[in-house]
Amino acid sequence: MDEIIEIINGTPIDIKRLHAIFAGMNPVDIAGLFEDMDKDSIGQVFRVLPKAIAAEVFAYIEPDEQQLIVENLTDKEISEIINKLFMDDTVDFIEEMPANVVKRVLQNVGVEKRKLINQILRYPEDSAGSVMTTEYINLGEDMTVAEAFDFIRKTGVNKETIYTSYVITPDRKLIGSLSAKTLMLAQPGERVSDIMEKNVIHTHTTDDQEMVAGLFKKYDLLSMPVVDNDDRLVGIVTVDDVLEIIEEESTEDIEIMGALQPSEEPYMKTGIIQLAKNRMLWLLVLMLSATVTGAVLSGFEDALAVLPILVIFIPMLMDTGGNAGSQSSTLIIRGMALGEIESKNLLEVLWKEVRIGFLCGIVLGFINFIRVYLMNGRNAVLAFAVTMSLFCTIIIAKMVGCMLPIVAKKIKVDPAIMAAPLITTIVDAASLLIYFSIAKLIFKI
Amino acid sequence: MDEIIEIINGTPIDIKRLHAIFAGMNPVDIAGLFEDMDKDSIGQVFRVLPKAIAAEVFAYIEPDEQQLIVENLTDKEISEIINKLFMDDTVDFIEEMPANVVKRVLQNVGVEKRKLINQILRYPEDSAGSVMTTEYINLGEDMTVAEAFDFIRKTGVNKETIYTSYVITPDRKLIGSLSAKTLMLAQPGERVSDIMEKNVIHTHTTDDQEMVAGLFKKYDLLSMPVVDNDDRLVGIVTVDDVLEIIEEESTEDIEIMGALQPSEEPYMKTGIIQLAKNRMLWLLVLMLSATVTGAVLSGFEDALAVLPILVIFIPMLMDTGGNAGSQSSTLIIRGMALGEIESKNLLEVLWKEVRIGFLCGIVLGFINFIRVYLMNGRNAVLAFAVTMSLFCTIIIAKMVGCMLPIVAKKIKVDPAIMAAPLITTIVDAASLLIYFSIAKLIFKI
Known part of the structure; x- marks a missing residue:
């Protein structure tokens, strides 16, 4: 890195030595250098990159630095770079500028490329069309294996993947796929139509990217063709993009589960106003909901006046209820995201959670009874009242925690919303209601 | 499906018709059929699968059904299937039996295979060695392109991927990699050593799978070689396994963040005893920690006796504090898991969170003031006391929420532990301390 800067600052610039350094490096690592470079060097260093790798390196550079580079390039240089970029990288880049x-x-x-870019930009966010690229290999069904090989050799260098070719009719309808493995193991004279896989797993431009990722995982794919409404091949999604999609979808779920409005921007690069905005709405909703719990409490002010010690178990009951409920909702939400749990499992899940709540309630109740008894003047009746409340709270919390995400999915709301924060708020009110009802009953207040 | 069962039940079984059905299906989908089959048919149906696809189908069948099948097979049939399975699928299967x-x-x-299986089973859980497979193509550096092609054609059919070959010395040291793309675009007479990539991104058997997944994502790889302590090539990890690793790691984080002991078993297939066990420990720890908050409350019993209305704002303060804190910890934990935030960013993050807390505190405080004022007898002093407590709680919560995960990472504890449940418990005590201190000050209790 220091060596590169030193060479850049020398006159004349020792291009040969630079190119020797770059030749031994992975384009991804070269792109990484730009992040730590000072703004004035970025344009210069990019210009001295070997032409053969400049576009690939550019694809891996972060948007802020991409912008600085483009602002430093001539129109001709821009045209050279962009025309060599794969379509998906081009669209990613343009979306950030x-x-x-x-x-x-x-x-x-x-x-041609401008038309394609505009078309892809119009696909809905997070759809297959918006993440696909257009550099794929298409073969005709009448080609022989030898002809297919020749064709791949001639056109393959600019394709995102050459390991799966797609077979289309003259009007671009997708009719088959052919892996490079099959091609390499076939005889030169065989026909593409005889050895191609006819049952091609494909997706439509408007399908959600999460569904596409699911198909990649299920069928262990390296690439998947994307067709339009007339079943014409318009692009492919490659597995490297799917790695990002899977991570992005998990991040989105985690953020929603943490009462945040999801954002694709990395934390360190997001301003505090935006970060505060992403948190405000849910904080507000939950704060106002929590006043319900306050109202429940105010309804029991008489009981508290008679037996003020009741107040000290409120936090423990609220927290344990919240945790018991969010444990259940966490598992159910994740299970539904991974396709392991479906809406039709509602009753089965509920019955499971009731029994789990029972087990947890017994163990926690036992320990709680001993603790309350020993630490609060050996008052067995008080310890019993608190323990009974805890037991009921845990079971109710488990039921609420497992049901709400499933119900959310049924009414087409994102189940991830029904996570810890909301469950806690709901279970809070329930736990206090149970607690004071039991206390009033036992102490005859 | 019904058709298949019907054919199976016919005498004699119409094998031809069955094979015709299977020929049009993806092995993954054939494997899926076994899940809904009754136990008695499973063994029968598996036996009539075409030999060429039986092993591949077997790899995709769920462990419970795999076991039923193996129990129904003769020793010779088992040997045939297992010897055709890729090593990673073999190990996955054996681990579940x-x-x-x-x-x-x-x-x-x-x-040979038994030795390899035993060796792979000894690698630490979630290490590169434990997820790798051993069916890769290795080339000699002195081969020509034509010889390499021939070699791949001859041996490739049983390899997990033929799209990247690895170049090794006679004593198996990894010295290069060669993509099928480069091979296909090269001249037949060129030497492997001249066109291979010498800077091979690789991993060691004991490296963590999460690190391996990170390298796949960073460098857009389809496969990665795994070397032992002497830099000898021992296996490869392929991208299809990485898709699963990424999802598995996210699931693990989500579960830990939800106060669960992580488990790789799907929810629907786990018994209630195990599910209850996975939840018990954290519920207990957090329940006992919450008694600290109770102790804080009992220290202010005098204030509550003088001003009982104070109690009704406790849930709102505790919940909002918990939510504000877990929002921060969620973002920081995820950011660290994705490598976007590092320990060295502690102060920068802290300063960011303080300002975000300030913004959120102002907005929430304002709305809270109006609400408390209007709903509680237009008591401006009370509303002010509650609002000030809320404001301070939010800022403290944001600070605790962002610091604890970073500190955890510094002392090599999984940051995901510092999520909503623990943060809530900690912030609870802090919020009540703040609340009653402010109340005592303002109301001079």
Whole structure:
């Protein structure tokens, strides 16, 4: 890194030595260098990259630095880079740029590519169409294996993957797929139509990316063709993008489960106003909901006046109820996201959770009884009242925690919303209601 | 499905018709059929599978059904299936079987394979060695492109991937990699050593699978070589396994964040005793910790006696504090898992969270003031006391929520533990301390 900067600052710049350094490096690592570079060097260093790898390196550079580079390039240089970028990387890049940069970039790409870019930008966010790329290999069904090989050799260098080719009719309808493995193991004279896989797992442009990721996982795919409404092949999704999709979807779920509005921006690069905005709505909703619990409490002010010691078990009951409920909702939400639990399992899950709540309630209740008894003046009646409340709270919490996510899914609401924060708020009110009802009954207040 | 069962039940079984059905299906989907089959049919149906696909189908069948099948097979049939399974699928299968099945399987595989299986089973859980497979293509550096092609054609059919070959010295040291793309685009007479990539991204047998997944994502890999302590090539990890690793690691984090002991078993297939066990420990720890909050409350019994209305704001303060804190910890934990936030960012993150807490505190405080004022007898002093407590609680919660995960990582504890449940418990005590201190000050109790 220091060596590179030193060479850049020398006059004349020792391009040979630079290229020797870059030749031994992975393009991803070269792209990584730009993150730590000072702003003035970024444009210079990018210019001296070997032409053969410049576009690939550019694809891996972070958006902020991409923008600095583009602002430093001539129209001709922009055109060279962008025309060599794969379509999915081009679209990712354009989506992150401000309007003036986008305009300049679009003016400097070919008509065909500009049309394609605009088309892909119109697909819904997180759809298969929005993550696909258009550099795939398509074969005709009448080709022989030898012809297919020749074709791949000629056109393959600019394709995102050459390991699966797609077989299409003259009007671009997808009719088969052919792996490079099958091709390599076949005889030169065989026909593509005889050895291709006819049962092609594919997706539609408007399908959700999470569904696409699920198919990759299920069928161990390296790439998947994307077809339009007329079943014409328009692009492919490759497995490297699926790795990101899977992580992105998990992050989104985790954020929603943490009472945050999900955001794709990394934390360190997001401003505090935006971060605060993403948190405000849920904090507000939950704060106002918690006043219900306050109202429950105020309804029992008389009981508290008679027996003030009741107040000290409130936090323990609320917290344990919240935790017991969010344990259940966490498992159910994740299980549904992974397709292991479905809406139709509601009753089975509920029955399971009731029994689990029973087991947890017994063990926790036992320990709680001893603790309350020993620490609060050996008052067995008080310890019994608290323990009974705890036991009931845990069972109710488990029931609420498992049911709400499943019900949410049934009414087409994201189950991840029904996670710890909301469950806690709901279970809070229930636990206090149970607690004071039991206390009033036992102490005859 | 019904058709298949019907054919199975016919005498004689119409094997031809069955094979025709299977030929049009993906092995993954055939494997899926076994899940809904009744126990008696499973063995029968598996036997009539075409030999060429039986092993592949077997790899995708769930462990419970795999066991039923193996119990129904002869030693010779077991040997045929297992010897055709890829090593990673073999190990996955063996890990799920009871001891008597494992013994029978190991007795029926070749000596070489048995040795390998035992070796892989000894690698630490979730290490690269434990997820790798051993069916890769290795080339010599002196081969020509034509020779390499021939070699791949001859041996490739039984390899998990033929799209990247690894170049090794005679004593198996890894010195290069060669993609099928490079091979296909090269001239037949070129030497492997001249066109191979020398800078091979690789991993060691004992490296953590999460690190391996990170490298796949960073470098967009389809497979990665695994070397032993002497840098000898011992296996490869393929991208299809990485998809599962990424999901598994996210699930583990989500479960830990939900106060659960993580488990790889799917919820629907886990018994209630095990599920209850996975929850008990944390419920207990948190229940006992919550008694600290109770102790704080009991220290303020005098204040509560003078001003009983104070009690009704306790749930709102505790919940909002818990939510504000867990929002921060959720983002930080996920950011650290994705490598976007590091321990060295502690101060920067802390300063960010303080300002976010300030913003959230202002907005929530304002709304809270109005609500308390209007709903509690237009008592401005009371509303002010509650609002000030809320404001301070939110800021403290944000600080605790962002610091604890980072500190956990520094002292090599899994940051995911510092999520909602623990943060809530800690912030609870803090919020009540703040609340009553402010109340005592303002009301001069």
